[in-house]
Amino acid sequence: MITRKIQYQMAKRAVGPFLMALDRWQSAQKSRKRKPRETPFGPPLQSVQKLKEIMTLNYFEGRYADGAVPVAWVTSGFPAEVFFALGFHVVYPENHAALCSTRHKVPEIAEFAERDGLSRDVCSYARTDIGSVISGKTPVGRLPKPDMIACCTNICQTVLYWYRNLAEYLNVPLVLVDTPFMYGGTREHHLDYVSAQLGEVIEAAERISGRRMDAEKLARVVENARDGSRLWGECLAISQARPAPWTGIDTFFHIAPIVTIRGTETCNEYYRMLKDELTERVKAGVGGIKNEKHRLLWDNLPIWFKVREHSTMTAERGFNFVCATYSNAWAEAGDLIDPSHPLESAAKTYTYVYLNRDLDNRLKTTVDLAKSFGVDGAVLHSDRSCKPYSVGQVDVKERLQKDMNIRVLLLEADHADERSLSGEQAEMRLLAFMENFND
Amino acid sequence: MRKEYIDRQKREFGRKVVISLPIHYPKEILTALDVLCVELWGPPGEISGNQAGRIQTYVCPVVRKALAFIAGGHASEADALLFPHTCDSIQGLASLLPDFGGWNGPVLRFIHPKGERRASSEVYLVREIEAFIAQVETLTGKKLEPARLSSAVKLHAEIDALKLRILKLRRNIDMRDSELYAILRRGEWLWPEDHMAELKELASKISDKPQKKGVALMLSGIVPEPMDIFDVLENAGAFIVADDYAAIGRRISSSSAELPDNPLQAVIERYFALPPCSTRSSDLAGRVEYLTGLYSQNGAAGLVLHNVKFCEPEMFDVAMIKKRFAAMNSPVLYVETELEKQLSGQLSTRLEAFVEMASKGGESE
Numbered sequence: 001m002i003t004r005k006i007q008y009q010m011a012k013r014a015v016g017p018f019l020m021a022l023d024r025w026q027s028a029q030k031s032r033k034r035k036p037r038e039t040p041f042g043p044p045l046q047s048v049q050k051l052k053e054i055m056t057l058n059y060f061e062g063r064y065a066d067g068a069v070p071v072a073w074v075t076s077g078f079p080a081e082v083f084f085a086l087g088f089h090v091v092y093p094e095n096h097a098a099l100c101s102t103r104h105k106v107p108e109i110a111e112f113a114e115r116d117g118l119s120r121d122v123c124s125y126a127r128t129d130i131g132s133v134i135s136g137k138t139p140v141g142r143l144p145k146p147d148m149i150a151c152c153t154n155i156c157q158t159v160l161y162w163y164r165n166l167a168e169y170l171n172v173p174l175v176l177v178d179t180p181f182m183y184g185g186t187r188e189h190h191l192d193y194v195s196a197q198l199g200e201v202i203e204a205a206e207r208i209s210g211r212r213m214d215a216e217k218l219a220r221v222v223e224n225a226r227d228g229s230r231l232w233g234e235c236l237a238i239s240q241a242r243p244a245p246w247t248g249i250d251t252f253f254h255i256a257p258i259v260t261i262r263g264t265e266t267c268n269e270y271y272r273m274l275k276d277e278l279t280e281r282v283k284a285g286v287g288g289i290k291n292e293k294h295r296l297l298w299d300n301l302p303i304w305f306k307v308r309e310h311s312t313m314t315a316e317r318g319f320n321f322v323c324a325t326y327s328n329a330w331a332e333a334g335d336l337i338d339p340s341h342p343l344e345s346a347a348k349t350y351t352y353v354y355l356n357r358d359l360d361n362r363l364k365t366t367v368d369l370a371k372s373f374g375v376d377g378a379v380l381h382s383d384r385s386c387k388p389y390s391v392g393q394v395d396v397k398e399r400l401q402k403d404m405n406i407r408v409l410l411l412e413a414d415h416a417d418e419r420s421l422s423g424e425q426a427e428m429r430l431l432a433f434m435e436n437f438n439d
Numbered sequence: 440m441r442k443e444y445i446d447r448q449k450r451e452f453g454r455k456v457v458i459s460l461p462i463h464y465p466k467e468i469l470t471a472l473d474v475l476c477v478e479l480w481g482p483p484g485e486i487s488g489n490q491a492g493r494i495q496t497y498v499c500p501v502v503r504k505a506l507a508f509i510a511g512g513h514a515s516e517a518d519a520l521l522f523p524h525t526c527d528s529i530q531g532l533a534s535l536l537p538d539f540g541g542w543n544g545p546v547l548r549f550i551h552p553k554g555e556r557r558a559s560s561e562v563y564l565v566r567e568i569e570a571f572i573a574q575v576e577t578l579t580g581k582k583l584e585p586a587r588l589s590s591a592v593k594l595h596a597e598i599d600a601l602k603l604r605i606l607k608l609r610r611n612i613d614m615r616d617s618e619l620y621a622i623l624r625r626g627e628w629l630w631p632e633d634h635m636a637e638l639k640e641l642a643s644k645i646s647d648k649p650q651k652k653g654v655a656l657m658l659s660g661i662v663p664e665p666m667d668i669f670d671v672l673e674n675a676g677a678f679i680v681a682d683d684y685a686a687i688g689r690r691i692s693s694s695s696a697e698l699p700d701n702p703l704q705a706v707i708e709r710y711f712a713l714p715p716c717s718t719r720s721s722d723l724a725g726r727v728e729y730l731t732g733l734y735s736q737n738g739a740a741g742l743v744l745h746n747v748k749f750c751e752p753e754m755f756d757v758a759m760i761k762k763r764f765a766a767m768n769s770p771v772l773y774v775e776t777e778l779e780k781q782l783s784g785q786l787s788t789r790l791e792a793f794v795e796m797a798s799k800g801g802e803s804e
Contacts, residue, residue, distance in 0.1 A: 113758070116758050116762070117757055117758030117759075117761045117762065117773075118754070118755070118757070118758045119754045119757065121497070121748075121749055121751075121754060122751055122754050122755060123751075126755070153553060156527050157526055157527045157530070157553070157720070157751075157752070158527060158751055158755075160553055160554070160720045161717070161720065161751060161752055161755035161756075162755065164720065164722070164723045164755070165723065165755060165758070165759065167723075168723050168724060168759060176553065176554040176720075178552055178553040178554055178560070180524070180550040180567075181524060181530050181533075181550060183533070183534060183548060187570065189563060189566035189567065189570065190550075190563075192562075192563075192566075193552070193559055193560075193562070193563035193566075196558070196559035196562065196563075197557075197559045199559075200557060200558070200559055358534040358538060359531070359534040359535055359538045359539060360534070360538045363538075382495055384495075384497045387497070387498055387527050387528055387531070387749075387751065388527035388528075388530065388531060390495055390498075391494055391495070391498060391502075391527070391528060391531030391532070391535065392531055392534065392535050392539065393495075394492065394493045394494065394495070395493055395535065395539040395540075399539075412495070
């Protein structure tokens with residue numbers, strides 16, 4: 001235990017930062033030697049290096065976390081502030097699966113889950129993480145074994161099916177925050193239910209960690225989460241400028257801190273830095289792509305394994321994804337969080353989540369984004385792996401076309417599993433879609 | 440026939456009709472408020488019209504077909520739709536139809552708690568059922584009387600007890616499985632007292648001795664559609680000895696004997712006493728345990744996991760179930776259907792081959 005704690009602290013405070021500094025130095029050397037490549041994108045964001053360091057360090061620390069500090073695996077929509085306040089190391093399997101997809105590791109890893117009997121029709125994130133647990137394969141070196149698994153159903157019911165399996169494979173307890181779906185407004189007893197479950201989660205986390213919740217510390221973490229969410233929203237809103245100083249595709253990567261280390265000062269520092277850089281780019285007229293002719297909205301999760309190809313293909317033709325419903329979802333909570341009433345406000349914040357609300361609200365949010373970012377087209381990713389996000393898109397497409405008079409493409413793919421995408425067909429559809437704008 | 444029956448219920452008894460999507464909802468409340476509930480499992484068969492195209496083809500056919508049925512104007516006899524919070528897809532449909540068109544009438548919703556019974560979920564369920572009562576009261580213009588609810592609870596508890604007895608002693612009934620299931624499934628749309636009468640008649644056919652011979656199988660899944668699965672199995676030399684369909688066995692509450700006097704509390708107890716179900720996100724280990732128990736107690740020689748294509752809650756449980764049954768050296772077959780009219784030849788062959796394989800593990804009588 002003591003050895004493990006020393007290893008963890010060494011990784012966190014010495015080895016990790018040293019490796020990051022080394023990586024920074026090596027990157028600087030390489031970029032000095034490298035001839036500038038011709039790309040359709042604007043100059044790369046300087047903040048990217050910092051983002052890479054934060055995320056790499058987070059996963060690096062994680063390798064030594066189990067046995068040193070309590071560890072929880074949580075869903076992206078879970079009120080993880082309670083775990084941060086209790087000193088847990090928090091792992092986000094969704095983020096891990098997305099990472100596996102960007103590295104094209106999903107087919108190899110998910111196959112272990114499929115061989116164990118999990119259908120290829122279920123969410124590819126789930127298959128990837130379960131496959132990783134079975135095989136031990138991961139591109140991040142090692143994931144720490146959790147002391148508990150925590151699931152919140154505000155993004156889908158699928159996470160609960162998936163996390164029940166993880167809990168079973170890992171033989172650890174599962175805690176649940178079940179958020180009743182919102183049709184129109186919410187009801188008092190729904191919020192009371194979420195609030196009561198948060199109390200149960202804290203009790204379980206205290207029992208498992210052997211630590212007591214410090215109310216002041218929780219309030220600080222919650223305050224940070226509120227500020228982080230607001231800062232993230234401010235970074236996104238900067239893209240209302242023309243040209244947008246970054247791309248919606250960039251936001252898919254820069255979203256990582258607000259998802260995985262929400263509630264920490266590191267998260268907020270990062271977004272302050274990013275916001276400053278984006279503001280400077282707007283002042284200097286620097287765009288995310290070089291020649292922004294058309295502005296698009298992206299709906300649903302990214303196609304992680306194709307993000308670079310698709311963004312290059314669109315950027316080359318002057319199309320920039322300036323906003324995304326997916327990235328925006330993490331910016332909506334800012335005004336609901338109240339550090340002076342952490343649990344009550346968390347109940348509301350984590351119930352009023354984009355995917356936990358009806359289609360009327362979803363359409364309204366999409367229309368608001370389309371208007372405020374001045375888009376002239378939208379790509380709705382019909383995601384085989386995410387049914388709750390995808391059901392309703394056919395009607396949303398029609399409404400956007402009719403009410404907003406913009407061009408809309410419904411593109412069928414998968415967020416993580418490249419075996420579920422007909423690459424050429426998808427590219428042809430994207431190309432044909434872009435050609436329409438030349439009418 | 441079903442349409443005539445529904446019309447008569449409205450005309451002769453003045454009952455409101457609610458069309459409900461699957462699976463779990465407090466039917467006792469509807470009965471107590473004189474509402475006929477007609478469940479919509481698809482319906483099976485070809486999709487008519489183009490409304491199903493509003494939901495992607497990788498989404499469960501129960502939902503796509505229900506959309507086609509309702510938005511195609513075939514639910515006009517209903518006074519309201521009821522959407523239990525079964526899964527993401529039904530949840531999506533519950534918003535799609537009223538928000539984007541296809542249904543302009545009243546909508547009832549019942550969002551049951553997920554996961555294991557906890558202090559928070561007990562309190563929530565009471566309040567959610569109270570909210571559900573308020574919705575049904577608004578629909579009917581009637582006030583729920585505790586005595587009516589008590590009677591309804593008692594009636595449904597008796598129906599469950601009878602179904603439980605029939606399923607337990609089913610091998611003593613000289614009747615094809617397809618006929619037996621047709622009677623059991625009529626509870627999806629009959630007025631409960633009418634259903635009870637049919638069940639009593641069925642129970643009267645239980646004899647002292649087993650009437651069935653062949654390979655005893657357990658079936659687990661969402662809904663036994665297409666129904667000719669029973670004929671295919673029976674013709675291959677098998678009979679069904681245990682049931683874990685969400686439409687049948689998983690809705691039979693086992694708490695009938697010791698219900699509290701407070702009728703609302705009795706509804707709560709009946710809900711928590713239901714067998715484990717993937718759509719309620721019951722504990723996975725507990726569900727596997729339950730299934731192995733059901734299998735062993737009934738002397739099954741093989742398990743057929745019969746799922747509806749793209750039913751995510753159920754698909755997630757399959758791996759663990761298969762693993763456990765493999766460890767017990769019990770044969771398991773996983774099949775998927777899409778609420779088609781008839782089983783495909785290919786699937787029939789797989790079922791026949793499975794029966795033959797299971798028979799080598801010992802024929803059961």
